[in-house]
Amino acid sequence: MTPDDPAAAPSLGVRIGALTLKNPLLAASGTCGYGLEIAHLVDLSTLGGIVTKGLYLAARDGCEVPRIAETPAGLLNAIGLQGIGIRAFVESVLPRLQAHNTAVIVNVCGETIEEYAEVARLASQAPGVHALEINISCPNVKTGGIAFGTDPVMTHDVVAAVRRASRLPVIPKLSPNVTDITVFARACEEAGADAVSCVNTFLGLAIDVESRKPKLAFGTGGLSGPAIRPLAVRMTWQAARAVKIPIIGIGGIAAANDALEFLIAGATAVQVGTLNFSRPNIYAEIEAGLRDYLTRHDLKNIQALSGTLQYPR
Amino acid sequence: MTPDDPAAAPSLGVRIGALTLKNPLLAASGTCGYGLEIAHLVDLSTLGGIVTKGLYLAARDGCEVPRIAETPAGLLNAIGLQGIGIRAFVESVLPRLQAHNTAVIVNVCGETIEEYAEVARLASQAPGVHALEINISCPNVKTGGIAFGTDPVMTHDVVAAVRRASRLPVIPKLSPNVTDITVFARACEEAGADAVSCVNTFLGLAIDVESRKPKLAFGTGGLSGPAIRPLAVRMTWQAARAVKIPIIGIGGIAAANDALEFLIAGATAVQVGTLNFSRPNIYAEIEAGLRDYLTRHDLKNIQALSGTLQYPR
Amino acid sequence: MTVASGGPPLDRLCALVKRESLGGAYALLTFEHEEVSRALAGQFAMIQPEISGDLLLRRPFSIMDVDSATGRFTIFLKAVGAGSKAVFDLRAGERARVLGPLGHGFSLPAASERVVMVGGGYGVAPFALFSRVLKPSPPFHLFYGGRSAAELPLVRELERRGIPLTLSTDDGTRGEKGRVTGPLVPALSVGEGTVRLYACGPEAMMHAVAGIAAEREIPCEVSLDPWMGCGIGTCLGCVVKIQEPGEGRPRNRPACTEGPVFDSRRVIWPQGGPA
Amino acid sequence: MTVASGGPPLDRLCALVKRESLGGAYALLTFEHEEVSRALAGQFAMIQPEISGDLLLRRPFSIMDVDSATGRFTIFLKAVGAGSKAVFDLRAGERARVLGPLGHGFSLPAASERVVMVGGGYGVAPFALFSRVLKPSPPFHLFYGGRSAAELPLVRELERRGIPLTLSTDDGTRGEKGRVTGPLVPALSVGEGTVRLYACGPEAMMHAVAGIAAEREIPCEVSLDPWMGCGIGTCLGCVVKIQEPGEGRPRNRPACTEGPVFDSRRVIWPQGGPA
Ligand SMILES: Cc1cc2nc3c(=O)[nH]c(=O)nc-3n(C[C@H](O)[C@H](O)[C@H](O)COP(=O)(O)OP(=O)(O)OC[C@H]3O[C@@H](n4cnc5c(N)ncnc54)[C@H](O)[C@@H]3O)c2cc1C
Ligand SMILES: Cc1cc2nc3c(=O)[nH]c(=O)nc-3n(C[C@H](O)[C@H](O)[C@H](O)COP(=O)(O)OP(=O)(O)OC[C@H]3O[C@@H](n4cnc5c(N)ncnc54)[C@H](O)[C@@H]3O)c2cc1C
Ligand SMILES: Cc1cc2nc3c(=O)[nH]c(=O)nc-3n(C[C@H](O)[C@H](O)[C@H](O)COP(=O)(O)O)c2cc1C
Ligand SMILES: Cc1cc2nc3c(=O)[nH]c(=O)nc-3n(C[C@H](O)[C@H](O)[C@H](O)COP(=O)(O)O)c2cc1C
């Protein structure tokens, strides 16, 4: 069958700048470890790629427990970016990851612009890293994180610095905790980003009423899961209309239809986060659903779906 | 029993500026009609009060249907402030409401600052209106609404105008679709507000993937319900630390413990919204839960609970 | 069973006392609820299982039958999405939140009027109850249509009740082939006295029936089927466009409190057209 | 029943084949899951009903028994909150998502070591399975404590299996009155050979047992009970502070993959104190 054969199986491949993914399904940062943790449960080669847990220069211990609490259709977390540091990742994880034949996207963190750039530089030099996601939106650290992602000037500066430090595709991850996400998407585009990830978690607070303390040791946390999906789809739609670079939609995806909402809203690819915890093999189901949808709707490839929302007026 | 009798039943009464409520439970705007609609199912005199559906000067038809869609633990709506207008409310609803012995708070809307002021003036002249809630946060209208509530200067100006037009307690209702809610809470305080309601709905989008159209005829909508509770509790906590005026907590309350979260976070009273639709008699259950909590925790009155969150560090 | 008159609605946590599968996505469910057991034909109840997971809202279901003596009522349910599936999945003994009876039912015909009912899909449900209050003379008749024989699961129950029936299916697997309006039109001109039409089913079917009624100037009531969030007039999710005689233009009216049954001449259909 | 060796975990949608109520909030639930039916004592599974409403995460439960011949395993469950209640409410025939076997179980004692197990609350569960692989000589013994007689629902089952038991309750309604460590301490000095301790239960109890072990230089393993989100090392919600021998300071380690069973000397307890 040739690619133009009308009976050919629809193509799920997508392009994010210079990065080609075999399908638009990525495992989100902080929900799949460094990939290896889930490799015995998910065939990583069936994924478009994985995004690593956030990496700083050095290893970090993260927050005290409790670090997670369930809320209605949501998960509140304050892990605090516990991690092994970029060097340990490059040395001891990356070589083993390569056998799995999936795109590896490093989630780059820093307390300063210089640290972001240095982590990006180290990640870019290592063989087998395919792209960098810049985490300017973690709500659970006291320095950096969300502070960068809720100020358009700082967003611009971090992205520009990483852009200079790396030739890999640079994908800033937007914070949803802002009045107008398009301002931040544009700042990223202007700073040379190849795409944006949309979105990180929403700042939330859950209280144990008996002790009158927050349920998380850190206090506030980041809300994820199906609860936030309508908000994340809205932001994806807004961002996609504001910039020309591709959008990776994230937030509460739990089924093929959820992924389709993001794609139709304007995303080119999507990430599955919280659902990895309870449904580690969810990708097969989503992929089958996407294929079925393309076939039923007579679409040759999934990129044709991106941004096809018929918005009223 | 005297009020100081340790064995006395705990008091649920709260004060919001000059407004005294027999308990901190209010029915939220847009979820209890004008009060009369639910009076055959809920004894309104057992509520602290009701907040009317948003009222403009004139009657309005609102958006086309579909106007509501369910999302995980949430409800997305774009009603578009269908309503009878302030004059019809004052003339034909208010007289019948008075028999119900509950505080009546009018949700004031406008397309211009002048319209807000005029609605406020008409509402204040009518007997039996106890306070004004200023809706500067409706996401489902094309003029006014959220545009006022996401700009601190406009927020200030609307509140100041209503303040001048009325002697009743003035309670602006904050939009959660902002980077920093404390900026808006402070703008309200400076403009002379007696309290703030925290919060209105979150801008969201749900897509019907088969038709590739938004599930709501209007396009985007406002997300409410338990899904948003951790976000609303966080904002209530932030706002309560930023201003001295009382906060009315709103967002996803479905049980006594949920109401307690808002109170402990710093709210003086709370509103129940979406849950009115599926559990019209929820107030009795929440009130019993609050009483039980106060008794178990040896608290004489519910006001003592407000803002008692032990936040780490 | 006894039929009594409707009263104010009440919200009750009540047990499912009987569940009868009708095959496929169809079932008859009987609950214990005193107030709803006095519902009038065309009224409905908002229902949600006691444990409803992440679905917040109840769903509306027409009252198919009542027994005020035992305080029970029955609905005829088709599981279509998550909300109706949750009710469908209830087992006998489990509990549901039931608020009802709600809305305005069908108005009774005049003594001289011949009643013609048109039901499509689950929309046939209220006519089971309505038939119980109709007198055999003048005669009444029910046209019941569906996509195929499998989509007419209530036939046996309606026959058991002795309701005069004409069946039709789009694919001809049962009764006349084609739309329910096919056999309906000729039947309107046969028989004595004036006719009164009642329709409940898919919107397109009701629109067609309303058109037929308008053309022939037959009084007609339709039971509209918008998506409902509350059932009590507070969410304003269920509005339909209604042109009241004295008013300058059509207005959005909540179908839950002002309907679901409306005089078909007042309804402004999204499809436009006569009515 | 046969016990086999643990293997890699698998996620399966599997049926609840048997449910036995033990009164109150306690039940024994048996599922069909081949991989978990080869679990080792101390391993656990993450379980969630197929229809789980608005609860996103699974909950961890220790494997209480296995039968690799029939591919079944059993858990001993106490319903405490929404997640465990949802599993508790499963009926035979209904399905659950089960991921397992997970984590590292108890290490086997040396041939000469006398095994002393200390179980509190649902923490007694893994010792039912562990007892099956222990040889009767040198003897092993299980100390099982709870708040009251009603909180020792597994006694009959453990007796049926012929496990040597010493019971204690805080209120004295069954066995010795007081903490489980009461009868434990004197027992450590009676009998032949060296002792090896295993504890699973409330944190305070394990902390106390770890203290007793440290004082007497008895090797001791504890099965920690943090809140778990995933069971596979990805959420980092379940970390415990562990001081590894070669490392400068304690580190946060996921209990799901590096435990739940740890050498008690490595654990840095939130309460501080000896261990
Ligand atoms: C007065 C009345 C009486 C009824 N009587 C019966 C009865 O006797 N028996 C019976 O089986 N059913 C009856 N229904 C229909 C029943 O209520 C619906 O099937 C049910 O609400 C569908 O809910 P769901 O969650 O199962 O499906 P959903 O998943 O909600 O979807 C069902 C359909 O509704 C559409 N839909 C979903 N959300 C919206 C929205 N926000 N706005 C508009 N459309 C939407 C979907 O696109 C889909 O076509 C009645 C409805 C009304 C209004
Ligand atoms: C390895 C392991 C093995 C286990 N084996 C068994 C077993 O065999 N049988 C059995 O009955 N139970 C067992 N449990 C305990 C069981 O998993 C819990 O009872 C269950 O997770 C509680 O969930 P829930 O939703 O029912 O209760 P929840 O509502 O989650 O609350 C239960 C308790 O956990 C606390 N809690 C809730 N959320 C958090 C959070 N985010 N962080 C910290 N604490 C929190 C609550 O305050 C409460 O005290 C085991 C736990 C582990 C870790
Ligand atoms: C436990 C947890 C840890 C996370 N850690 C990171 C992280 O290290 N870096 C990052 O950019 N995002 C992190 N996230 C955010 C997710 O990648 C994702 O953006 C978010 O959870 C929304 O998607 P979801 O609703 O599918 O979970 C984390 C989320 C969770 C739940
Ligand atoms: C259907 C619907 C209509 C609403 N209409 C109004 C309104 O007219 N004015 C207003 O200030 N808020 C309105 N709201 C917002 C609610 O008052 C409340 O702030 C919001 O729903 C969050 O609370 P909840 O999660 O308890 O529903 C509406 C909400 C819903 C769901």
Ligand code: FES
């Ligand atoms: S269903 Fe809510 S107003 Fe009719």
Ligand code: FES
């Ligand atoms: S439970 Fe998720 S890392 Fe251990």
